[in-house]
Amino acid sequence: MVLCSLCGREPAVAKLRYAGVVLCRECFLRYFEERVRRTLDSLGLTHELSGKLVAVATSGGKDSLNTLFLLNKLKEEYDYDILAILIDEGISGYREFKRKALEAFCDKFKISFKVVSMRDSLGYDIDTVAKLSYEGKIDLKPCSVCGVFRRYLVNLEALKAGVDYIATGHNLDDEVQTFIMNFIRGDLASMVREGPFLHEDFPGFIPRFKPLYYVPEKESLIYFMLNGLETPYVECPYAPLSMRYYIRNLINRIEYASPGTKLRILSLKEHLRTIKGKVPSPSLRKCEICGMPTTRRVCRTCEIRMLLSRV
Numbered sequence: 001m002v003l004c005s006l007c008g009r010e011p012a013v014a015k016l017r018y019a020g021v022v023l024c025r026e027c028f029l030r031y032f033e034e035r036v037r038r039t040l041d042s043l044g045l046t047h048e049l050s051g052k053l054v055a056v057a058t059s060g061g062k063d064s065l066n067t068l069f070l071l072n073k074l075k076e077e078y079d080y081d082i083l084a085i086l087i088d089e090g091i092s093g094y095r096e097f098k099r100k101a102l103e104a105f106c107d108k109f110k111i112s113f114k115v116v117s118m119r120d121s122l123g124y125d126i127d128t129v130a131k132l133s134y135e136g137k138i139d140l141k142p143c144s145v146c147g148v149f150r151r152y153l154v155n156l157e158a159l160k161a162g163v164d165y166i167a168t169g170h171n172l173d174d175e176v177q178t179f180i181m182n183f184i185r186g187d188l189a190s191m192v193r194e195g196p197f198l199h200e201d202f203p204g205f206i207p208r209f210k211p212l213y214y215v216p217e218k219e220s221l222i223y224f225m226l227n228g229l230e231t232p233y234v235e236c237p238y239a240p241l242s243m244r245y246y247i248r249n250l251i252n253r254i255e256y257a258s259p260g261t262k263l264r265i266l267s268l269k270e271h272l273r274t275i276k277g278k279v280p281s282p283s284l285r286k287c288e289i290c291g292m293p294t295t296r297r298v299c300r301t302c303e304i305r306m307l308l309s310r311v
């Protein structure tokens with residue numbers, strides 16, 4: 001039996017290859033939660049969240065449920081309220097299962113939640129968008145529409161509910177993938193802007209933070225399982241069509257061959273964020289159609305809806 005590298009007494013349940021250590025259940029949970037707490041503290045949220053309403057944007061997957069679980073656990077200590085928001089994109093064979101998982105989770109932990117239908121709110125669901133894309137009627141991938149619509153609706157619903165902060169379940173792997181995708185697109189402004197906390201002083205923009213920013217996806221899965229949390233392991237059927245899917249597999253292969261790769265990329269990303277002020281980035285304005293914050297004359301959501309309405 002392999003014993004925990006920290007306490008040396010209990011059997012190890014998690015191997016952190018990048019650090020060359022194995023941890024037992026107790027030490028792993030403590031290590032995990034401490035890292036999340038340190039992240040919140042480093043973002044200046046220790047006292048800032050007091051008396052506030054925090055919305056957790058959740059898909060019903062392990063990372064967003066972990067985020068909900070952790071923020072629910074810390075809410076008395078930090079003194080805030082939480083609300084879960086799930087956007088139903090209308091993806092059959094996937095969404096209904098994840099939605100049930102969220103409902104069961106919120107029932108169990110007595111968390112209020114809101115489910116928002118993309119079709120009811122914006123007139124389109126992602127199954128329809130995917131069909132139009134397959135038929136060559138639009139030059140848009142389901143994922144790019146889904147990401148834009150989901151972010152838009154989470155912000156909109158949070159505004160309606162009087163939310164002060166939005167928390168998302170992005171983990172270290174997501175951040176590294178986004179960084180590489182921005183690199184491939186040559187989008188330096190996004191490479192230096194995106195971090196664990198995003199705040200723009202503009203009406204209608206709700207500050208967002210990412211409690212799992214420094215947590216590798218594999219550790220998020222271990223935490224989820226050790227806490228006995230449940231979600232069906234179904235993946236969105238359109239995920240393999242996205243660039244993210246390709247990048248994720250590629251980085252996982254590199255990480256396997258060279259442990260610590262993801263951490264090194266993240267630390268490069270952190271380093272680059274220090275030059276944020278030197279990279280010109282477009283400022284926010286109000287969308288001429290819907291009035292939501294955007295960097296364009298017409299926001300991407302309104303633009304896509306116009307495009308879809310012409311098909």
Ligand code: FES
Pocket residue numbers: 126142143144146236237238239242
């Ligand atoms: Fe589901 Fe992209 S539309 S992962």
Ligand code: ZN
Pocket residue numbers: 287288289290291292298299300301302303
């Ligand atoms: Zn708009």
